[in-house]
Amino acid sequence: MNTATQNLEYDHKYILKLLDVMEKMVINCSNDLLEVKMVVDIIKQYVDGFHHAKEENLFFPLLVQKGFSNENGPVSVMLHEHVEGRKFVKGISDGIAKYNKNGDSTLPDIYRNMKEYIDLLRAHIAKENNVLFKMADRLLTPAEQQSLLDQFTAVEKRDYSNGRIQQFIIDIEGLEAMYLG
Numbered sequence: 165m166n167t168a169t170q171n172l173e174y175d176h177k178y179i180l181k182l183l184d185v186m187e188k189m190v191i192n193c194s195n196d197l198l199e200v201k202m203v204v205d206i207i208k209q210y211v212d213g214f215h216h217a218k219e220e221n222l223f224f225p226l227l228v229q230k231g232f233s234n235e236n237g238p239v240s241v242m243l244h245e246h247v248e249g250r251k252f253v254k255g256i257s258d259g260i261a262k263y264n265k266n267g268d269s270t271l272p273d274i275y276r277n278m279k280e281y282i283d284l285l286r287a288h289i290a291k292e293n294n295v296l297f298k299m300a301d302r303l304l305t306p307a308e309q310q311s312l313l314d315q316f317t318a319v320e321k322r323d324y325s326n327g328r329i330q331q332f333i334i335d336i337e338g339l340e341a342m343y344l345g
Contacts, residue, residue, distance in 0.1 A: 168312035169297040175215040176289045182336050183282045188343040190275045195268055197260050207253050210332040216246050222315050230303050238296045245288045252281035
């Protein structure tokens, strides 16, 4: 990975694999929610806690500093979609908690929230990979890209030491093997 945008796209590769797994879970509508809970944990810690945090705390502010609007335009759309995604994940988590108390009646809500999250994130990633990152690549200097990449690396070392990021990837690939063969 030579640039910060390539680093973010690398994360997307695994997030898209996770979405494919989630889609298979939705199709199967299993009442064994152990793996669904695992997916929620990966979303909270890797997708939102790591990847979205890099975007929200480092990448988007730099774009705003370089002239992008925080109020409208691509950055505000991406931020809004992050918030929407968190609502769907909360719906999945709340559904799991209710399921553990009340049983099968909450399964449709869990899988509806998963489907909405899948649809949102796939469209979101497509916008970032095909539009926003290309705009950023034209806007950011090589030095700015390197500085941002260095900051991403520092976040990983500070907040996700002891191979935690690699463990998320291993977990995603394990779920992928289990669900998608």
